[in-house]
Amino acid sequence: xxxxxAEVCQWRRACLxxxxxxxxxxxxxxxxxxxxxxxxxxIMGDPGPVQIVTVNKEDHSFDLDTEALSRILLRPEVRDxxxxxxxxxxxxxxxxxxxxxxxLRYMYRKPGQDWLGQENEPLTGFSWRGGSEPETTGxxxxxxxxxxxxxxxxxxxxxxxxxxxxxxxxxxVKDCATIFALSTMTSSVQVSTMHLYYLATNLFTEYGRLAxxxxxxxxxxSLMFLVRDWSFPYEYxxxxxxxxxxxxxxxxxxxxxxxxxxxxxxxxHSCFTSISCFLLPHPGLKVATSPSFTGxxxxxxxxxxxxxxxxxxxxxxxxxxxVKEINGNKVTCRGLLEFFKAYIKIYQGEDLPHPxxxxxxxxxxxxxxxxxxxxxxxxKNMEKVCGGDLPYVAPDSLEEKHRFFMQEALDLFSxxxxxxxxxxxxxxxxxxxxxxxxxxxxxxxxxxSKNVFSxxxxxxxxxVLVCLLYVLSGILFFIGLETISFACxxxxxxxxxxxxxxxFIRYSGQYREVGSAIDQAxxxxxxxxxxxxxxxxxAYVYVSQGxxxxxxxxxxxxxxxxxxxxxxxHSRSGLxxx
Numbered sequence: 001x002x003x004x005x006a007e008v009c010q011w012r013r014a015c016l017x018x019x020x021x022x023x024x025x026x027x028x029x030x031x032x033x034x035x036x037x038x039x040x041x042x043i044m045g046d047p048g049p050v051q052i053v054t055v056n057k058e059d060h061s062f063d064l065d066t067e068a069l070s071r072i073l074l075r076p077e078v079r080d081x082x083x084x085x086x087x088x089x090x091x092x093x094x095x096x097x098x099x100x101x102x103x104l105r106y107m108y109r110k111p112g113q114d115w116l117g118q119e120n121e122p123l124t125g126f127s128w129r130g131g132s133e134p135e136t137t138g139x140x141x142x143x144x145x146x147x148x149x150x151x152x153x154x155x156x157x158x159x160x161x162x163x164x165x166x167x168x169x170x171x172x173v174k175d176c177a178t179i180f181a182l183s184t185m186t187s188s189v190q191v192s193t194m195h196l197y198y199l200a201t202n203l204f205t206e207y208g209r210l211a212x213x214x215x216x217x218x219x220x221x222s223l224m225f226l227v228r229d230w231s232f233p234y235e236y237x238x239x240x241x242x243x244x245x246x247x248x249x250x251x252x253x254x255x256x257x258x259x260x261x262x263x264x265x266x267x268x269h270s271c272f273t274s275i276s277c278f279l280l281p282h283p284g285l286k287v288a289t290s291p292s293f294t295g296x297x298x299x300x301x302x303x304x305x306x307x308x309x310x311x312x313x314x315x316x317x318x319x320x321x322x323v324k325e326i327n328g329n330k331v332t333c334r335g336l337l338e339f340f341k342a343y344i345k346i347y348q349g350e351d352l353p354h355p356x357x358x359x360x361x362x363x364x365x366x367x368x369x370x371x372x373x374x375x376x377x378x379x380k381n382m383e384k385v386c387g388g389d390l391p392y393v394a395p396d397s398l399e400e401k402h403r404f405f406m407q408e409a410l411d412l413f414s415x416x417x418x419x420x421x422x423x424x425x426x427x428x429x430x431x432x433x434x435x436x437x438x439x440x441x442x443x444x445x446x447x448x449s450k451n452v453f454s455x456x457x458x459x460x461x462x463x464v465l466v467c468l469l470y471v472l473s474g475i476l477f478f479i480g481l482e483t484i485s486f487a488c489x490x491x492x493x494x495x496x497x498x499x500x501x502x503x504f505i506r507y508s509g510q511y512r513e514v515g516s517a518i519d520q521a522x523x524x525x526x527x528x529x530x531x532x533x534x535x536x537x538x539a540y541v542y543v544s545q546g547x548x549x550x551x552x553x554x555x556x557x558x559x560x561x562x563x564x565x566x567x568x569x570h571s572r573s574g575l576x577x578x
Contacts, residue, residue, distance in 0.1 A: 049126050049162065053139035053182065053344070055175055062138075062178060064344040066337075069141070073333040078145045078157040080376070082323040082330045086315065087161035087183040090193025090226075099191070099226070100142075100162050101125035101295070106312045107146050107158070115312075116297060116305060123295020126162045137164050139182060145333070150318055157333050158321065161187060178347045185362070186339055188324035189222045189315065222322045223272040224315070230279040238307050240314065243277030251275075274322070280307055326366055327417050334376070335369035342368065363420035367428040370416040374432055375439070378409040382443050392450040402440050409436060458522040462499040465525065466492050 050072060054063045073079060086103065088096040102116070104125040109115040126140065139161060146158040163183045164175075184190050225247060236242035251265045268275065284301035287293055297305060314320060324331040331339070342365035346357045385401050386393045393401075413432055418425050473488035498518050505515035 047142065047144040049140040050143045051138055052141050052340070053179075055138045055164065055179075062344060062347050064340060066341065069337060069340060072141055072143060072145060072159075073337045075145065075333075078147065079334045080332050081147065081155055081157040083333045083336050084148075084156050084158045084189070084321045085161055085187040085324055085336070086158065086189045086191070087163060087187035088191045088193075088226075089163040089180050089183045096193065097126040097162050098123070098295070100160055102308055102312055103160055103316060104142065106316055107160075116308065119298040120296050139163050139179065148318060148321060150321070156321055156323055158316070181358075182343055182347070184220060185343060185358075186324075186336065187221075188322045189224070190220070191224050191226050191315070193226050193228060218271060218273045219326075220272045221325065222274040223268075223276070225275075225277040227277065227279050229282045231282070233279075233281070236279060238279050238281055238303065239310050240276065240278055243279045246279060247275065247277035278307075278311055280304070280311065326362065327419050329366070329369075329417050331369065332373070334372055335365075338368040338372060339365040341365070360420070363418070363424060366419045367425055370413050370418055371428055371432045371435070373416070374409040374413040375435060377412055378405050378436055379439060381405040381408070382439070386443055386447045386450075393447055395444075395447075398444065398447055402443070406433075406436050406440070457526070458502055458519050459499055461522040461526050462495050462502070466495045466499070469495070 050065075050068050052065050052069045052072075054065065055061075056063065073083075088100055090096060101123045105117055105123075106115045109117075126142070140163075142160040142162075147155050148158050149155050161183060164179050225243070227243065227246070230236075230238060230242075233242070236246040251268060253262050253265050281303045282301065283304040284299065286299045287301075293299055324336065326339070339362070342361040343358070346361045382402070382405055386398060410429070410432065413429060418428075469488045469492045473485045473492065476482075476485035476488065498521075502515060502518045505511050505518075
């Protein structure tokens with residue numbers, strides 16, 4: 001039965017979309033509507049909400065879907081752009097998802113256009129519904145990242161975040177505190193429908209005080225109180241103006257107030273860079289009571305729509321977009337991923353984390369983000385030198401570039417503002433050095449694979465070996481040493497079989513272990529020939545120059561820059577004494 005109802009709803013929506021000129025999908029994709037001030041990046045197919053933090057209802061633990069979050073944040077188009085995270089959090093059944101869907105409408109439409117849409121257009125995007133039961137669980141991100149150009153010519157990546165409502169019948173105090181703390185610590189603009197007292201006594205305000213002791217900056221950025229269903233416009237008018245007056249009244253610290261009330265207000269001011277308030281009227285009786293309401297504007301109260309036209313553009317207009325910052329550093333999409341991974345670890349226990357643990361997690365993520373930025377710079381620089389289809393580079397020249405770019409990466413890491421102190425940061429510097437060395441080895445091997453001689457070293461060695469042994473076999477047979485000549489012929493046969501086998505393996509890609517063994521054998525032969533040639537040259541010079549000690553010979557041959565000369569001569573010193 002539910003399946004039939006779903007199909008009927010789907011059919012009704014398709015008909016409505018046909019009448020309104022919109023394609024049948026979860027958001028407006030008409031080319032005219034999408035000729036937007038912001039370009040968009042989707043992770044796959046049609047955009048939609050992506051669950052990134054899940055709450056386990058049995059043990060009330062939290063799981064981060066790192067793979068889904070990476071698909072959103074590590075897209076090449078956005079991963080290195082400064083990120084703006086707009087989050088809506090607060091009590092359940094307060095219209096958070098409903099509000100976010102209007103934000104989506106604004107982001108998808110032209111500035112100056114009537115972005116609210118047509119009167120009979122359903123509201124889609126983040127899942128929402130009427131009623132008394134909660135809809136959103138955990139934390140969700142919209143799968144599309146909006147790339148918005150700023151007035152200075154730079155671009156920022158805008159993310160919209162939806163959160164589980166607090167204080168429902170199934171959530172514990174820890175669940176509510178964790179969701180709210182996670183969204184506040186990862187967002188740059190937090191829209192809160194939370195009660196002022198709960199917000200100020202939440203654990204993250206204590207974290208804020210600890211953070212300011214270390215970095216001397218306010219740890220959080222923009223906080224906007226959204227008061228839904230405001231019923232006293234005769235006292236404080238709807239909108240930002242009335243909200244500002246209302247907030248000033250509520251956050252005012254008076255000597256006659258109880259000490260706890262004064263502390264609440266001081267905490268709020270000390271933790272956030274910007275605090276504002278917006279008074280929003282009730283959306284209308286039909287919105288609140290009709291089970292068939294699907295978001296059509298014709299069913300929404302006129303004063304609610306009027307206030308939406310003021311609220312949404314002021315939240316999302318270009319000059320108001322606050323880039324996420326931690327410790328004074330702007331956070332990129334790549335860095336935001338590190339912060340999510342660091343924060344989720346401290347919320348895995350049964351109890352709420354100590355604020356000091358939260359500060360340590362921030363310091364860890366802050367350093368990991370600096371490591372990631374330094375690695376990315378090194379990678380991009382090395383790619384320009386020897387990456388992809390670029391030609392082979394001489395090893396000495398490549399190593400010189402490596403040392404230069406590695407030092408640049410280490411300097412970038414050192415110059416980045418970090419938390420945790422010198423000893424704490426030094427651990428991550430060592431980690432960076434180790435990872436850069438691994439990347440260097442990878443680049444070096446990739447470059448060596450482009451060397452023509454290196455690619456054909458094995459067949460060349462085997463071919464020369466076959467030729468030499470064939471000539472030697474003929475000479476030995478001519479002077480009557482048939483047995484040794486026959487042994488040489490056997491080795492020639494084995495070398496030819498090895499050469500054919502190597503060619504088959506390189507062509508087919510099978511039996512790669514056998515191919516590696518043949519390559520290693522050819523390398524050993526080449527190395528031994530090299531060592532023997534050095535010994536012969538050194539011995540010749542030693543005899544011809546009449547040198548009276550191996551050490552004199554070593555001194556003379558330093559011009560060859562052979563690191564193995566000393567070892568070879570010492571190991572063969574008995575040869576020269578004969």
